[in-house]
Amino acid sequence: xxxxxxxxxxxxxxxxxxxxxxxxxxxxxxxxxxxxxxxxxxxxxxxxxxxxxxxxxxxxxxxxxxxxxxxxxxxxxxxxxxxxxxxxxxxxxxxxxxxxxxxxxxxxxxxxxxxxxxxxxxxxxxxxxxxxxxxxxxxxxxxxxxxxxxxxxxxxxxxxxxxxxxxxxxxxxxxxxxxxxxxxxxxxxxxxxxxxxxxxxxxxxxxxxxxxxxxxxxxxxxxxxxxxxxxxxxxxxxxxxxxxxxxxxxxxxxxxxxxxxxxxxxxxxxxxxxxxxxxxxxxxxxxxxxxxxxxxxxxxxxxxxxxxxxxxxxxxxxxxxxxxxxxxxxxxxxxxxxxxxxxxxxxxxxxxxxxxxxxxxxxxxxxxxxxxxxxxxxxxxxxxxxxxxxxxxxxxxxxxxxxxxxxxxxxxxxxxxxxxxxxxxxxxxxxxxxxxxxxxxxxxx
Numbered sequence: 001x002x003x004x005x006x007x008x009x010x011x012x013x014x015x016x017x018x019x020x021x022x023x024x025x026x027x028x029x030x031x032x033x034x035x036x037x038x039x040x041x042x043x044x045x046x047x048x049x050x051x052x053x054x055x056x057x058x059x060x061x062x063x064x065x066x067x068x069x070x071x072x073x074x075x076x077x078x079x080x081x082x083x084x085x086x087x088x089x090x091x092x093x094x095x096x097x098x099x100x101x102x103x104x105x106x107x108x109x110x111x112x113x114x115x116x117x118x119x120x121x122x123x124x125x126x127x128x129x130x131x132x133x134x135x136x137x138x139x140x141x142x143x144x145x146x147x148x149x150x151x152x153x154x155x156x157x158x159x160x161x162x163x164x165x166x167x168x169x170x171x172x173x174x175x176x177x178x179x180x181x182x183x184x185x186x187x188x189x190x191x192x193x194x195x196x197x198x199x200x201x202x203x204x205x206x207x208x209x210x211x212x213x214x215x216x217x218x219x220x221x222x223x224x225x226x227x228x229x230x231x232x233x234x235x236x237x238x239x240x241x242x243x244x245x246x247x248x249x250x251x252x253x254x255x256x257x258x259x260x261x262x263x264x265x266x267x268x269x270x271x272x273x274x275x276x277x278x279x280x281x282x283x284x285x286x287x288x289x290x291x292x293x294x295x296x297x298x299x300x301x302x303x304x305x306x307x308x309x310x311x312x313x314x315x316x317x318x319x320x321x322x323x324x325x326x327x328x329x330x331x332x333x334x335x336x337x338x339x340x341x342x343x344x345x346x347x348x349x350x351x352x353x354x355x356x357x358x359x360x361x362x363x364x365x366x367x368x369x370x371x372x373x374x375x376x377x378x379x380x381x382x383x384x385x386x387x388x389x390x391x392x393x394x395x396x397x398x399x400x401x402x403x404x405x406x407x408x409x410x411x412x413x414x415x416x417x418x419x420x421x422x423x424x425x426x427x428x429x430x431x432x433x434x435x436x437x438x439x440x441x442x443x444x445x
Contacts, residue, residue, distance in 0.1 A: 015138030016171040017078075021116040022139075022293045024081065024109040025054055026265055027146065027165070030286070031088070031158045032102060033269060033406045034278065035095075046091070046098035051266075053106025055378050058371045061111050070122075070364050071176065074115040078172040081108035085166035092159040101162075108169075114371040117352050118364065119176075136298060142168070143290055151282040245360040246369065249313065252435065254351055254370050258377025260320070260344045260428070264289060267385055267424060268337060273406035274417045275330075288334045292341025300349045312350060317436040319343035324432070327425050388423055392416050 032047035064073070084104030091098035149160045272285045307315050323339030326332045355361075355370040393403060393416070403413060 011135075011138040012142065013171040013175050015135040015142070016168045017074075017112075017116055017175055018135050019139045019142045020078070020081065020165075020168055020172055021113050022297070023146070023290060024105070024112055025261075026286075026289065027150075027161065028084075028088070028102075028105045028109065029054075029265060030150070030269065030281065031161060032098065033273075034158060035091075035098065035155060036405060036407070043095075046102040048102075049099055050102035050106040050109075053103055054109045055375050055382075057107045057110025058114065058368065058375050060107075061114070062365065062368050062372055070115050070118045073111065074119055075173055075176045077108045077111035077115060078169050078176060080104045081112065082166050082169035082173065084108060085162045085169055088162035089159055089166065092155065092162070110375075114367045118356075118367045121352075121356050121367075136294070139294060143294070147282050147286055147290075150286055151279070153279065246355075246358065246373075250351060250354055250370075251373055253313065253316075253347060254373035255377035255380075256431070256435065257344055257347050257351065258374035258379075259381035259431075260340060261374070262378045262381040262385070263424065263428070264337065264341060264344070266382065267420070269406065270404055271417050271421055272333070274403070274409060274413050277409060278406045284334050285337060288338035289341045292338045293345045296342050296345030296349065300346055303346060304350065314436060316343060316347045316350070317432050319346070321429055321432045321436070324425050324428050327421065384427075385420075385424065388420055392420055392423075 028050055029047060032050055035043065036047060037043040061073070081104070084101045084106075087097045087104060088101035091101055146161065146164065149157050149164065151157075152160070268285055268289075269281070272281055276284055304312065320340065320343045323336055323343055326336035326339055351370055351374075352367055355366045358366055361369055389403060403416060
């Protein structure tokens with residue numbers, strides 16, 4: 001019996017990095033939203049800080065000198081996550097600790113995915129098999145545990161999940177065999193690069209978008225911030241396309257994946273909680289979202305082997321279009337979330353592999369570069385969504401803060417969120433169809 005328990009613990013330790021890399025961007029955000037209170041703006045601060053650092057942290061990561069090994073940085077991200085989780089557990093007893101927790105967990109979530117992907121591909125090149133059947137089995141076990149705890153009423157589930165994640169981050173540190181780091185002067189480790197400036201700018205822009213709805217009473221000022229933010233982000237993206245050697249198809253898909261990621265993590269949380277209740281989040285959103293990610297990782301190789309290489313993008317776009325269509329009827333919402341999560345994850349896996357073999361970019365920066373473009377799409381979608389929410393609330397008595405509060409459920413809010421849903425789905429379908437038709441036309445030429 002003791003041997004089986006030891007084997008199970010060993011499998012959980014080995015699978016913890018994979019589990020964390022696929023859930024760290026989503027679960028903490030849910031937890032921070034669950035402790036918000038529409039009557040106190042500072043209760044939104046943990047969610048704001050987490051989301052802001054999660055999206056902009058990758059720019060800081062890209063600005064860090066390649067003098068540091070990526071596997072060493074991966075261990076640093078696990079340590080930051082463990083500190084953030086412990087602070088989050090402390091927030092159950094002293095609320096301001098949630099804000100500090102959001103900073104640490106946000107940076108960790110931003111770094112852990114690109115770094116873990118790079119390390120995994122690097123290990124595969126060396127003949128290692130970092131993801132095994134045991135990894136998926138332990139991940140499934142952890143998903144069931146987290147899903148069960150997430151469904152517990154009251155804020156006790158926040159404390160329990162923060163403690164669970166602190167253990168998992170600790171296990172991930174143990175399983176990550178970091179390379180030795182040569183002692184370098186701080187000036188050599190972190191150099192002032194354009195990415196550092198971009199991190200600062202994007203941080204300010206996204207913080208304004210996230211916090212503007214709470215800190216300003218003047219709605220015109222809020223709208224001005226949103227329009228400026230969106231225009232500025234699109235400008236940076238267009239400039240990056242002009243200067244970069246990345247194929248435009250990969251850049252556009254990276255941007256698109258970032259927009260869809262924001263739709264899943266930001267809008268779907270608001271929509272499910274506002275129409276079905278936050279207490280139903282575990283099985284209506286968490287299960288299909290994470291299930292899509294895990295199944296995409298399991299079956300990606302089999303799926304791509306069956307598709308001709310030149311048809312990959314068309315297949316992914318069609319899958320996304322069909323999934324968004326399933327979002328229109330209410331009774332297929334969870335199926336739509338699963339489909340969008342699955343196809344988005346397939347697109348992410350295809351992009352990761354495509355970026356990893358680009359010879360014009362330093363090897364350590366390839367996957368990180370993909371996430372930089374992806375997070376730009378995330379920021380733009382965030383501004384578009386907040387702008388759409390702002391417009392909808394102008395024709396009702398609901399305030400934007402009430403609409404975004406996951407604990408508020410009213411009939412008017414229900415109808416408003418349905419309008420936002422239809423507008424968002426229509427936008428994505430038109431965008432995906434346009435990209436599909438453009439790709440087909442370019443291929444025929």
